[in-house]
Every structure is written in structure tokens, then in C-alpha cells.
Amino acid sequence: MPKPENSMSPSDHRTVIVVGGGVVGTTTALALQRKGWTVTLIEAEETPRAASWGNAGHIATEQAEPIASPAMVRGFAKRLFFRGGALALPPREIATWLPFSLRLLKAARPARYERAHRALAGLLAQAMPAWERHVEALGAPELLRPHGHVVLWENPESAARGLANWRAADTGTARFHPLTEAELQDWRARIRSPIAGGIRFEGSGQIADPTRLAETATARFLTDGGTRIVARVKAVGDGEIRLSDDRSLSADQIVVAAGVASAALLHPFGLKAPIIAERGYHLQTGPDVDWPADLPPVVFEDRSMIVTRFAGGLRAASIVEFARADAAPDPAKWNRLRHHIAALGLPIGEDAQPWMGARPTLPDYLPAIGRVAGARGLSYAFGHNHLGLTLAPITGELVAAMLDGGETAVPVTPFGLARFG
Structure with a gap:
């Protein structure tokens, strides 16, 4: 495996604690390690089940337009779960999702949306190159499959409307072409439901196996001298953190990358982070499944569902549920997935394993990346919503450059929490 890049002299010794062992925290820890930092990574669970490892595995470079948009507001009602859509606003969780939704509506105003759009497009343009560098540094380039998606x-009506919408959209560095009749026939032979049309993206991709990615990243981190501690962080201070067992750890720098838990950790510093747990659900078979391993991720857009073949099985993922992170899962969401699976004739049976995880989402659908003003050596990187996997390596590189005092690949100012007042 390649050795980590070291930008310091042997006499230098800089320490950093990264709070959060999801995909953003782990890749940030590795990026800092490659720059010569001595890194301690704090993970809340021995076997993480966060959205980092339960997602669709899709490198979504085509999603250059933030979800908080005028178009989303116009189509809001038809996306609701009780009307057959994937957006769930549980009545019992209204105190959680109503304030967030009002902030989202403000973020979707045209002028603010355009600023967010420019910032996100610039960040996504760096996503795939950063992933290529990351898997190369891990010594596992086969983990990245940059072969697009379908x-x-x-x-016919949704096909015409969907194609027109994608042609009008900003897809960043990704490009697409309509499927040929022969390609459509291949999908029709695989899918029970009629297929009226489709497109194939280039420039997007997937992770071959999220579990192996997590294991490989952790092994590389430990091999290269990192320290991993399984514990919950109670508080963050200037150059110090306090764990739930009242142990204290100190370092030259601290990076908060704890997903939905980040807002509470940063609140004492006067930072507003109006984050919500945007919960997603999936069902996954085991590895012995009748679905070719080389098929790219496929989005059934009429159902707001994505199906991805991993080394470990076939996964169907969907649902956007605004709720508290610790609220009980809703079995109706898995039942909706089972309904779609049956209608499409997918080889995902009743023995499929259910999962639910919380995407850390801010109202403007931009991540939070920056430094805490007035605090010594405190930074943050969280709130990546649907794009945590996609943006993890470039986020790690930005944080490493920021802590080194160097120039970042894209400006980080638009991602600072100061935007929330």
C-alpha cells in the first residue's frame, strides 16, 4: 500500500481529534493523517450504523442543484408519503419538522438558492477526483466504480417529463444520454413493471461495498498510526473534549464531524446549526442474488427508489423522513419498499435485512464546513444530507488544507455556519 503523504518535517508534531467516525469523519481523519497530523478518531459505536454505511453507495456528482429549490417547493405536495411519494412528515414529529421546513422554504427563495447552487456545483466538481485520490491512497482503487448510473x-408521461427535467437541470460534471431501444429491452427483461424510457449517466459512480470501504479505511488509519476510541463525546472546548465517562482529551486541533450530534456540541460557541435527522430506509439481500454484479445503480424515479448491487448483496433504498434521530423506525416505510420491490419484480425477498439511518441535513442542503471563530483550534465538517458519501473525500481534503493554513480547492466561506446567523 502507498505510504501517507507527509507535509511536515520529522521534528514537527501536530495533533488533531476528529469527533465522529462516519464516512466524513473517517475520510477527514485519513486526509489529515496523510498531511502528517497525529490523529485521534472518536466513534460513538463499535459497529457504526449511521447513514454513512447504509446509503445507496451512489457517488452523486449529477446532483449539482440543492434540494432546497423553487422546483422542490412547487412539487412538495405530490411527494408526500401518504400520497404515494417518498417524503414523510410524521404528525407525531411536527415539533421537529415544522421549524426545519419553514427554514427550508426560506432557503429555497430564488436569490438564496442561486448562491447555494453555485457553491454546491463547485464542490461537486471536485468530488470524483477526490474519490479517485482517496481509494488510491487506501490501496484499494477497486472500491470505486466510476461507471455512471441509470x-x-x-x-410515457413520466418518461417525457423526467427527460425534459434532466435536460433542463444542471448535472455538474456528469452527462447522460437516453437509453437505446436495445438497452431498454435489457431492462424490460429484468423488470416486471413496464419500462417506458430511461437515461444513462456518465461521470457518476458507486462504492463497490460500503462495509469493505469502512473496514479498509479503519485498517489504513490504524496501520498508519491513528488512534481510534469508541466513546460518546459530552462536550467540546478550546483544544479539549470531554467524553461521557468524564475522561478528557486534548489536541492542537479538534474537528467536529459528528453528523446530527454536531449541532449540540457547537451550540456553546454561539453557532446555530438548524439540523434535522432526515431518515432513510433500505432493504438488502445477501450476496447470493440473481442480479448481475456489473450493473450500475438504477433509480426508479417514479418511485423515488434507488437499487444498488454491492459485493454484499442487492440494496433498495428510499424515503425522506423528517424526525428525531432517536425516534422509533416506522414499519410502514419498509412496507412501502416491499411494495415497490414486488411491483418491479426485484430479487429482494422477505428475508431482506431492514435498516434505517439519519442523514444530517441543514435547511439549504449545503454541508457545514469551517472554523469556529473565537475558539482555539476548533473546526467542523458535517450536515452533508444525501451527499455525505459523495463529498466525504473532498471535505477531508478541504479540512486538511484549512488546518494547514493553505489554499482550499474551493472556497469554504459559503459552507460556514455564519450563514444561519
Whole structure:
């Protein structure tokens, strides 16, 4: 395996604690390590089940337009779960999702949306190159499959409307072409529901196996001298953290990358982070499944569902549920997934394993990346919503450059929490 890049002289010794062992925290820890920092990574669970490892595995470079947009507001009602859509606003959770939704509406105003759009597009343009560098540094380039993805529609009206929408959209560095009749016939032979049209993206991709990615990243981190501690962080201070067992750890720098838990850790510093747990659900089979291993991720856009073949099995993922992170899962969401699976004839049976995890989402659908003003050596990187996996390596590189005092690949100012007042 390649040795980590070291930008310091042997006499230098700089220490950093990264709070949060999801995909953003782990890749940030590795990026800092490659720059010569001595890194301690704090993970809340021995076997993490966060959205980092339960997602669709999709490197979504095509999603250059933030979800908080005028178009999303116009189509809000038809996306609701009780109307057959994937957006769930549980009545019992109204105290959680109503304030967030009002902030989202403000973020979707045209002028603010355009600023967010420019910032996100610039960040996503760096995503795939950063992933290529990351898996190369891990010594596992096969973990990245940069072979695009497919979008399918099941009736002529939605196919015409969907194609027009994608042609009008900013897809960043990704490009697409309509599927040929032969390609459509291949999908029709695989899918029970009628397939009326589809497109194939280039420039996007997937992770071959999220579990192996997590294991490989952790092994590389430990091999290269990192320290991993399984514990919950109670508080963060200037150059110090306090764990739930009242142990204290200190370092030259601290990076908060703890997903939805980050807001509470940063609150004492006067930072507003109006984050919500945007919960997603999936069902996954085991590895012995009748679905070719080389098929790219496929989005069934009429159902707001993505299906991805991993080394460990076939996964169907969907649902955007605004709720508290610790609220009990709703079995109706898995039942909706089972309904879609049956209608499509996918080889995902009743023995499929259910999962639910919380995407850390801010109202403007931009991540939070920056330094805490007035605090010594305190930074943050969280709130990546649907793009945590996609943006993890570039986020790690930005944080490493920021802590080194160097120039970042893209300006980080638009991602600072100061935008929330």
C-alpha cells in the first residue's frame, strides 16, 4: 500500500481529534493523517450504523442543484408519503419538522438558492477526483466504480417529463444520454413493471461495498498510526473534549464531524446549526442474488427508489423522513419498499435485512464546513444530507488544507455556519 503523504518535517508534531467516525469523519481523519497530523478518531459505536454505511453507495456528482429549490417547493405536495411519494412528515414529529421546513422554504427563495447552487456545483466538481485520490491512497482503487448510473421511468408521461427535467437541470460534471431501444429491452427483461424510457449517466459512480470501504479505511488509519476510541463525546472546548465517562482529551486541533450530534456540541460557541435527522430506509439481500454484479445503480424515479448491487448483496433504498434521530423506525416505510420491490419484480425477498439511518441535513442542503471563530483550534465538517458519501473525500481534503493554513480547492466561506446567523 502507498505510504501517507507527509507535509511536515520529522521534528514537527501536530495533533488533531476528529469527533465522529462516519464516512466524513473517517475520510477527514485519513486526509489529515496523510498531511502528517497525529490523529485521534472518536466513534460513538463499535459497529457504526449511521447513514454513512447504509446509503445507496451512489457517488452523486449529477446532483449539482440543492434540494432546497423553487422546483422542490412547487412539487412538495405530490411527494408526500401518504400520497404515494417518498417524503414523510410524521404528525407525531411536527415539533421537529415544522421549524426545519419553514427554514427550508426560506432557503429555497430564488436569490438564496442561486448562491447555494453555485457553491454546491463547485464542490461537486471536485468530488470524483477526490474519490479517485482517496481509494488510491487506501490501496484499494477497486472500491470505486466510476461507471455512471441509470434512471428509469415506467410510463410515457413520466418518461417525457423526467427527460425534459434532466435536460433542463444542471448535472455538474456528469452527462447522460437516453437509453437505446436495445438497452431498454435489457431492462424490460429484468423488470416486471413496464419500462417506458430511461437515461444513462456518465461521470457518476458507486462504492463497490460500503462495509469493505469502512473496514479498509479503519485498517489504513490504524496501520498508519491513528488512534481510534469508541466513546460518546459530552462536550467540546478550546483544544479539549470531554467524553461521557468524564475522561478528557486534548489536541492542537479538534474537528467536529459528528453528523446530527454536531449541532449540540457547537451550540456553546454561539453557532446555530438548524439540523434535522432526515431518515432513510433500505432493504438488502445477501450476496447470493440473481442480479448481475456489473450493473450500475438504477433509480426508479417514479418511485423515488434507488437499487444498488454491492459485493454484499442487492440494496433498495428510499424515503425522506423528517424526525428525531432517536425516534422509533416506522414499519410502514419498509412496507412501502416491499411494495415497490414486488411491483418491479426485484430479487429482494422477505428475508431482506431492514435498516434505517439519519442523514444530517441543514435547511439549504449545503454541508457545514469551517472554523469556529473565537475558539482555539476548533473546526467542523458535517450536515452533508444525501451527499455525505459523495463529498466525504473532498471535505477531508478541504479540512486538511484549512488546518494547514493553505489554499482550499474551493472556497469554504459559503459552507460556514455564519450563514444561519
